[in-house]
Amino acid sequence: MxxxxxxxxxxxxxxxxxxxxxxxxxxxxxxxxxxxxxxxxxxxxxxxxxxxxxxxxxxxxxxxxxxxTTNESLFFRDMKPFDQLKRVVLPRLMEKRQAGRRIRIWSAACSSGQEPYSIAMMLKEETALSAGWKFEIVATDLSIAMVERAKAGVYSQFEVQRGLPINYLVKYFKQDGDKWRIDAGLRENIQFRPYNLLHDLSPLGQFDVVFCRNVLIYFDQPTKGKVLEAIAKRMPADGILYLGGAETVLGISDRFQPVPGERGLYMLTDAATGATRPAPPEPPKPLPPFPARTVAR
Missing domain, CATH: 1.10.155.10 (Chemotaxis receptor methyltransferase CheR, N-terminal domain)
Known part of the structure; x- marks a missing residue:
């Protein structure tokens, strides 16, 4: 070349x-x-x-x-983030949101959908935790093809064997030929949209929890800082950001600081929020229409 x-x-x-x-x-x-x-x-x-x-x-x-773009993904990837969500993140957020009983979660760069479906399955399993609450999951990816795959919720035998507990496979999937189709109820609980992290994020609204794992590693330093700045603006003062195990905000952004004792979890710094209490939730703006995919021949 x-x-x-x-x-x-x-x-x-x-x-x-x-x-x-x-x-x-x-x-x-x-x-x-x-x-x-x-x-x-x-x-x-x-x-x-x-x-x-x-x-x-x-x-x-x-x-x-x-x-x-890299589209590597698997169900319950690394497992620890989902345990943290159940054990640490949601209890803290829910304690402060008793009035509205609503939490919004964003899976950024969701690839073929395993991450948001893993979150949805975890919430479904934790009935004592989630009863009476509204959880909104928004999943986005740059690739329209990946978003279409995620929205369909159909996976190969190889894909469902990667990280998915067998009892979850039996409970939340139905076999369709040589493929596995995820439960329609779980699909309906997630809003899938093509979206570019480099674009204005305000149309997506505000999120209490943001999963942006294993994305920043592909960017240069200025782009990492730009993305973290944009994400910070989409979060309330007590919001939580997930990054991948090999990612950090150190030397890149002063908008976030690590959550003590919890690897991969980040919270907004006092300097970033300028607040001591959670900001009121911001209603999401309407998302742009799902574009039709053009296939060249």
Whole structure:
């Protein structure tokens, strides 16, 4: 691949998704983008790059960005975050929200949906904890294809074997041929939407809990800071942020500080909120309509 072609593609991906591609990822570009080129009746990566340069085709650009995003996910990934949600986070929040009895949770970069479905299953199991409460789960991802997969809630045998307890498989899934389809009630409890973390987040409303795990590792420092700043503005003073085990806010943002004794949990700093009490919940603004997916032939 020509250096100038790599630069064009890398800049396109970074500008639209925040993902940073280095020269050692050329093999990844080639393996993932050749199928994209063929789907647009282009014979090579050179023709794909030329089409982007000449046509400024938003559909091609969008397909390139979606192909380069990482969509690794599994049910109850790492397990500890879900235990923390049940044991630490929800009890603290619910104590302060007795009047409204409503909690909003955001699964950012939800990929094919395993994380928000894991949250929904955990809440369903904890009837003593969740009885009489309204939990709103919003799940977003940059990739329209991944959002469509998540919304369908259909998984392979391999996918349901990764992290999902067998009793949950029996209780919340039905076998459909060689696939497993998640319970319709769980699907209805989650609002799936395509959304870019680099865009204005205000249309999503305010969230008491934000899962943004294993996302920042793909961004450069300025982009990490920008995303954390935007998330902080979507949270009340006592909101909780989840990051991945290899991620941190140290040296990136002063908007969050670690929750003492709880790895991977972050709360807003006093300097960030300027408040000693939780801010009143902000009604969510209407989300943009779910776009129809265009498939090039």
């Amino acid at each position: 020509k250096p100038e072609d790599f630069t064009l593609l890398a800049n396109l991906v970074k500008d639209q998704s925040g993902l940073v591609l280095t020269q050692d990822k050329i093999y990844l570009l080639e393996s993932r983008l050749l199928p994209v080129a063929r789907s647009f009746s282009l014979k090579s990566l050179e023709e794909l790059v030329q089409a982007i340069r000449m046509r400024h085709d938003s559909q091609i650009s969008k397909a390139v960005v979606e192909a380069m």
